[in-house]
Amino acid sequence: MTTSTEPAKRGFLQRIDRERMVLGLAAPVLAVIISVLICSVLLLVSGKNPVQAFQTMANYGFASNGQVAVLNKAVTYYLAGVAVAFGFRMNLFNIGADGQYQLAMMGAAFVGATVNLPSFIEIPLVLIVAMLIGAAWAGVAGVLKVTRGVNEVISTIMLNSITTAIIGVLLVPGILAPKTGGVTYGIQTKTMATSSDFFSITTQGGQLYGFIFVAIAVGVGFQLVLTRTRFGFDLRATGRSESAAAASGVNVKRMVLTSMCISGALAGLIGMPDLLQNSHVFGQGFQVGLGFTGIAIALLGRNTPFGIAFAALLWAFLDATGGQLPLQGFPPEIVNVMEGTIVICVVVAYELVRRFGLKRQQQKVGAQLAAQAASAVKKEVAA
Structure with a gap:
């Protein structure tokens, strides 16, 4: 037996685009990771661990x-x-x-x-x-x-x-x-x-x-x-x-x-x-x-x-x-390097994520249109 609140809950969950949330988090996380890698290389070159x-x-x-x-x-x-x-x-x-x-x-x-x-x-x-x-x-x-x-x-x-x-x-x-x-x-x-x-x-x-x-x-x-x-x-x-x-x-x-x-x-x-x-x-x-x-x-x-x-x-x-x-x-300057690279990397990361998200949307739309076309063909054949 379903309660009156269950449809509302399902509707709320359906409105949440999990893939969009993941893409939104991916850009800053990717920027921080790239920044850490760049700073690690700089520290290694300077002889630091x-x-x-x-x-x-x-x-x-x-x-x-x-x-x-x-x-x-x-x-x-x-x-x-x-x-x-x-x-x-x-x-x-x-x-x-x-x-x-x-x-x-x-x-x-x-x-x-x-x-x-x-x-x-x-x-x-x-x-x-x-x-x-x-x-x-x-x-x-x-x-x-x-x-x-x-x-x-x-x-x-x-x-x-x-x-x-x-x-x-x-x-x-x-x-x-x-x-x-x-x-x-x-x-x-x-x-x-x-x-x-x-x-x-x-x-x-x-x-x-x-x-x-x-x-x-x-x-x-x-x-x-x-x-x-x-x-x-x-x-x-x-x-x-x-x-x-x-x-x-x-x-x-x-x-x-x-x-x-x-x-x-x-x-x-x-x-x-x-x-x-x-x-x-x-x-x-x-x-x-x-x-x-x-x-x-x-x-x-x-x-x-x-x-x-x-x-x-x-x-x-x-x-x-x-x-x-x-x-x-x-060297204390490594923090400034990290902050600066984060700013640069986040711009690049957001652009990469934006392009990936746009490509994913195009693929979804294409798949939906293909499915609709296939369904229409089946209905015509059945008729």
Whole structure:
């Protein structure tokens, strides 16, 4: 006896294309394997044992303290990947995430050090300030694109350079960096109020960033917006074909500007895990290049929340464990080589998988047409 839920279950399982899922996983796995092989050859040529190098990385990466270090890095990388991926889904290349998060981080640090409110007000205020600054800075590129047709790649790269100049002008003693009695405390902002400290989770391996829950919420929101809202549908439609979207009533210019602002707002969160849970100041020691890392992570993760999570964990694992290699006599540059080859290999692997998948679809269609033709012939013969 069948229940009423069994047909629904069968229908759900039928909608799952197992072959498509395998092909989707094959590309990043193939890229990682090729990268490992290339790095192994380089280590052998340099007279090093690749097995020992990878074992050193694994021993630290899977230890309790290594796991915490990987997860903390992955939080930042995930936010960077999502920020870039949001623009990619709109077919917008937000290369300026690097400048957007730096400017947002400086503004948030200044506000957090200036005001001292209860934590439940201070922390949201700092986050909102960071997102608004990131959105406003990305919005400049959006306005230039919709009003003057300036390519966003060019404008965002130029804005990155302008960001560096702005930080150089403002982050000096007497403006955003404190100075008392002629003595400079350092080229950095004042220390933020203690009420801006984001909570951490105490584990056996150390303090795990509580910001991981914010990253999860961002990923869930990203997926829901893309797949469950009219805005997400319009965004994906515009990314595929602006002319088709415009013909269906979508305001393409407004979508471009809105998408750039949202991508910039997400980029404004990139520096928040480190600012609110580690440094509590913005200065010359802040980490640069996270926006460009987000491009690689979004590419590896295929601009999907789950794929970006996998890519962020992989990138964080390589970065966190790479610091252990010099202690064992291995060149630390091998991690950069591995990351670079992964990016190159993933492009090639996705193209190979795409062509294989297209060939498989053609074979399936051909087999179905042949079967239908054979069935029609049999019916004619029987008649």
